[in-house]
Amino acid sequence: MKKLMCVINQPPYANSHVLELLETAMVAAVFDMQVSLLFCGEGLWNLLQKQNADPLGQRTVSKVLLAMPDYDVSAIYVCADTLQDKQIDTDEFVLPVTFLNKAAQADLMSEQDAVMGTGT
Amino acid sequence: MIFTVAVHGAPYASFASHHALGFCESLLSQGHQLHRVFFYHEAVLTGLNARVVPQGEENIVQRWLDLKQEHTVELAICIANALKRGVINESEQARYSKPAATLLSEFELVGLGQLIEAVAQSDRYVEFPA
Numbered sequence: 001m002k003k004l005m006c007v008i009n010q011p012p013y014a015n016s017h018v019l020e021l022l023e024t025a026m027v028a029a030v031f032d033m034q035v036s037l038l039f040c041g042e043g044l045w046n047l048l049q050k051q052n053a054d055p056l057g058q059r060t061v062s063k064v065l066l067a068m069p070d071y072d073v074s075a076i077y078v079c080a081d082t083l084q085d086k087q088i089d090t091d092e093f094v095l096p097v098t099f100l101n102k103a104a105q106a107d108l109m110s111e112q113d114a115v116m117g118t119g120t
Numbered sequence: 121m122i123f124t125v126a127v128h129g130a131p132y133a134s135f136a137s138h139h140a141l142g143f144c145e146s147l148l149s150q151g152h153q154l155h156r157v158f159f160y161h162e163a164v165l166t167g168l169n170a171r172v173v174p175q176g177e178e179n180i181v182q183r184w185l186d187l188k189q190e191h192t193v194e195l196a197i198c199i200a201n202a203l204k205r206g207v208i209n210e211s212e213q214a215r216y217s218k219p220a221a222t223l224l225s226e227f228e229l230v231g232l233g234q235l236i237e238a239v240a241q242s243d244r245y246v247e248f249p250a
Contacts, residue, residue: 020201028236114239115245116126119128119249
C-alpha cells in the first residue's frame, strides 16, 4: 500500500487549491493509498468548524473535511509550531487531529511514497 | 527511475511550466523514464489551442509538444479542472453544446485516478506549484 501525504498550507477560499487537493486525497484513498493530511501555516484555518461558503457559491471546506474519515482518511496532522503562532483554540477544529513538531513532520514525510501540496 | 511530474501554474502567469519542462528534459536526457505529466489547477490552460505567443517570447507549449513527440510522454490534463476553465476537447464540446473545442489534440483529458495511478507506478512524484 503506497503512502501519500497531502500538505495543506493555504487558507480556505483564497483559491481552489485546497478543495482540489482534498479531491485528490479522496481519489487516492479510493485507489487504496494510505493517505494522510498535514495542515500547516495558513492551512490551519481550513480546520475551523464555523465555516459557511454558501455566500461564495463554493463547497464548505470543513464539511468536505468531515467526510474524510468516510474515505478512510483519518490520519490528520497539524503543525504544532503553527498552532502556537495562530493562537487557535483546538476545540474549534472540525476533526480530531494529531499535533506534530517540525522534526516529527520530517520523519513522517520521509516515510511517504509521495507528498502533494497546495503550493506556496 | 520512473518519474511522474505535476504542473500547477498557468503558462505565462507562472514559471511552473518552465521549471517543469527543464526538469523533464533533464531527467529524460539522463536516461530516466517519464510516466506522465499531469496538468492540474490553472496549468490546464497549457492545453489551450488558440494561444498566440508574442514575438520574442518563449513558446512554452511548443516545448511540451516537442517533448511528447521526441519521448512519447503522455500530456494529461485534469478533466474536472479543465472543464470549469473552458478547456474542452471535441467530445466534451458535443456533450455540453459549446461553440468550439479548445484543447490541443496532443493533450488528453483524464480523471484524477490517472494522477494517482501515475504516482503508484512511479519511483518519484515531483510537483511544480504555481
